[in-house]
Amino acid sequence: MITVVGSYNLDMTFKLNHFPIPGETVFAQEVRVGHGGKGSNQAVSASRLGARARFVGAVGNDANGKNAINFLSSEGVDTSCVRVKNAHTGSAYILLNGGGETMIVVNRGANYELTPEDLDGCLEGKVLLTQLEIREDVVKRALSGFSGIRILNPAPAELNDVEILNYVDILTPNEVEFQEISNSDDMSYGAQILLKRVKRAVIVTLGENGAIIYTKSKSVRIPTIKVNPVDTTGAGDVFNAALAVFLERDYDLETAVEKANIIASYSVTTYGALGPTWKEIKEKYPEIPLP
Template structure:
């Protein structure tokens, strides 16, 4: 089982021709409302790839929260540790331009009211996947109390308590987060800095350039397939979900990253932050093996 500890947000996506500059107003060409939040995206994407998933999160006691619970159950996710708080459900405001690039502002809402005591008796399974859209003390408790493989997707990269990294087996920043966490533009030096704390590996996701795996012994670049991106929202979440799924299946790290790269690339060919279902990938990309 994969346990995901993280956030749920309602995603409000505004498609624009281009991003505004400071002080400028632009018109939205389209507005979409859907399910999001890094934790939810990852939990749902894991489930869509066939994994057994428990989601540990907080939602508000509003319509959005009720819709979220219904959605999780439809995706066959264990919601026994989804807490309903006396506040509003988190909301993410997403600007999406015609190049498939995104800018995101998050109002945490109930996500900021998930407390360490809320996750007692919820930390079971083979793989833990968590992020930084929830309180750091919750992330730290989850990582330090979980007896299995622990993956931290450090997004957003505003880590105040760096001791959290001591409990991480695999760290998965993108290029921007990698630089922010290490305070360096030199990838080799930055990896060395982070691996003084992270136990096994740092995997830097680089979009169409694939990923680089850093361990104490070596570094290796894992390429991905070329696609025409439509919407890059949630690509990192899909990568992390697929990584967790294939590591739980027993794949070695390089093979799991290869699969995760491919699935994340496929995810950006359609709109939305959620990953594709395994059967959808196999139907559209018959030449790609996911086994």
């Protein structure tokens, strides 16, 4: 089982011709409302890839919270550890330009009400996946209390308690997050600084350029397929979910990253933050050997 500790947000996506500059008003070409939040995205994406996935998080005692639990259940995600708080369900406001790029503002709402005590009895499985859209003390409790493979997707990259990294096996920042956490523009140097705390590997995701795996002894660039992106929202979540799925299935790290790259690349060819199913991937890329 894959346990995902993280956030649920109601996503509101505004499709624009271009991002506004300060002081500019632009009109939305289209508005979409859907399910999001990095934790929820990752749990659902893992479930769609055939994993048993549990989501540990918090929603509000409002209609959006009820809809969130129903949605997660409909996707086959275990919701027994979703806590209902006396707060509004979290929300995210996503600006999407014509090139598929995004700008995102998050109102954490009930996500910030999740406590370390809420994790009691929930930290089971072979792989733990967590992020930084919830409180750091909750993230630390999740990582320190889990006995399997521990993946931290450091997004957003606001990490005040660096001791959290001592409990991480695999760290998965994108380029911007990597620079913010490592305090270095030199990727090789910064990775080695992080690996003084991170146990196994730092994987820097590079979008269309694939990813680089850094360990204490070497670095390996893993390419990906070329696609025409229409919406990059959630691509990192899909990558992390797929990585967790392949590691749970005992693939070596390089193969897991290679396949996660392919699935994340496919995900940006459609709208929305959630990952594809095996059927969708095989129909689109029958030549790619995926289980």
